[in-house]
Amino acid sequence: MKPTDDMPSMRQLRYFVALAEAGQYRRAAERMGISQPSLSQQIAALESRLGHRLVERRRGGITLTPAGREMLPHARGILNGASEMVALAQTLNSGVAGTLRLGATPTIGPYMLPAVLRRLHETHPGIKLMARDGPPRDMIEDLLAGRCDLVVTQLPLVAADLAQRRLYREPLMLAVARDHPLAARTHVTTGDLAGLDMLSLGPAFALHGQIAALCRDAEARLVGEYEGTSLDALRQMVAMNMGATLLPALYLRSELPDDDGDVVAVPFRSSLTRTVGVAWRRSLGRPRLITQFLDAADHVVGTAYRDRVVRDRG
Amino acid sequence: MKPTDDMPSMRQLRYFVALAEAGQYRRAAERMGISQPSLSQQIAALESRLGHRLVERRRGGITLTPAGREMLPHARGILNGASEMVALAQTLNSGVAGTLRLGATPTIGPYMLPAVLRRLHETHPGIKLMARDGPPRDMIEDLLAGRCDLVVTQLPLVAADLAQRRLYREPLMLAVARDHPLAARTHVTTGDLAGLDMLSLGPAFALHGQIAALCRDAEARLVGEYEGTSLDALRQMVAMNMGATLLPALYLRSELPDDDGDVVAVPFRSSLTRTVGVAWRRSLGRPRLITQFLDAADHVVGTAYRDRVVRDRG
DNA sequence: GTTTATCCATAGGATTTTCCTATACATGAA
């Protein structure tokens, strides 16, 4: 906008309030650390912008005009708003508060986030999180579009302008119905899957890629009719003996009571894993908020998840 | 304060909001009527002042950082406040709204102000008035000290830096008890007052001066034991036959039922009057508010008071 | 793979604003 805006400037408001409080130009100018003529000028400029005399100049000090009295609270309010803004900025800057918009895939979020959020809330009560849920592909899209700041998902990702951070690696296990021929095995190998019907999540999920690849290698049959959107749904399908699938170890720990379900998980002899981590836009930099989140996640991985996963930082 | 204030400037806030709304530097700069580099600089300066990156620069447009999202509503709030301030200034400027602090002496205010305020409220509902009451001397002191803006009082005044405006002149009448020897007279002259006991308000009232002067001229006796602070009190004293006094015609009209009171008012053959008007500090100028008040007062004088007073403008 | 287009950042110089010193003007006090 042109040099002469019709709005009062912060400076003018500050000077005006100082003048009203000091009661004199000289003293107000002194308090503001400027010369009296400068103050005079700014007040005159403010009066000109508002089209009103704000102060009466009188021997022994100034008096606000009726208009000045009406303006004073407004000026104070505006300045308070600005102060609050600066204070908020400092708070955000210190990393103790802020709002992070989180995205998570249903194959990880429900089993990891609660513990991480609890930890984060303990160490930084000022940090608020808004979480959304969806297939990784959609989450990445949201992330790139700026609709969320941080996504918890399976790694690796291919997007070039996303920063990524691995959190841990967890085993994938073969899940079969209790009465399935493989249910009694202590281990399986890829070869055991030959000819098996395999269920999967939709192609928007990273797990889908792993399952599909495994099917190709093992010459198993990927059942395409149904593609779930949650591990729970997948487990139901397995329980109904519609096929086998791969389920992550952490999910099994949290959702499947040991040896007491309709689904049995059998480990692979040669370890099959998935990597879990977070991603954010490189252009976001590395705000304190993200560091705080990563610290909380690392803490959870290093305590509650210890011995269940492979810590895989970097 | 030093050139580099720690507060964001209005301009920066405007640019920031515009950028957030436009989604691009170029477009935002265009909307603000400045070049893109200027916008760039101001945004960078704002980020530097707040110690935070506020926007992510990305191909195809910008995205607010978490901190930027928190700041945006604050920035909007501050700008709204400033807009309101400007709007309020315009409203005040137009004279249709505002607050006038009024002072009135008890010998005039209670009988004139209600009608004036009613009129003023009809024609300018946005104007608010705060009234205070007290002896003229105190009111003038309040006026000079800036504790009120306009005083309704008896004129003339001696203060040099007060602007004065006469409103009307009203007769002063001799008030005596019903059974007083002079009560039956249709007229009195100064000579009739010789030896009479005269009551007065305190010396802080202008009426006191007139009564005292009359006593000197007529060789009447000014009763000093009691000095009331209201015409009502004075009337009570007269009714109890403690002496006579002067009462203004408007007061008598509004407070004394014709020929039906304990006090009788007798006019002077040679007119004795007092002048009523308003005063305000010259340094206040002549704000619209005062003009509006004067207009309302003139209207009342010219209608309700017609034939009872001498219009005495100027 | 190179080119082009788009978008933001940076640089240097012009313009505007703000500030300061010095001084003038106004008013009440001595």
Add this chain to the structure above:
DNA sequence: TTCATGTATAGGAAAATCCTATGGATAAAC
């Protein structure tokens, strides 16, 4: 009158802001 106090004005210095031109980085087009 002269002095003291308090604000306004003038002129030049300093700072902030703006503009044009250009650089760098990335996505789209060829």
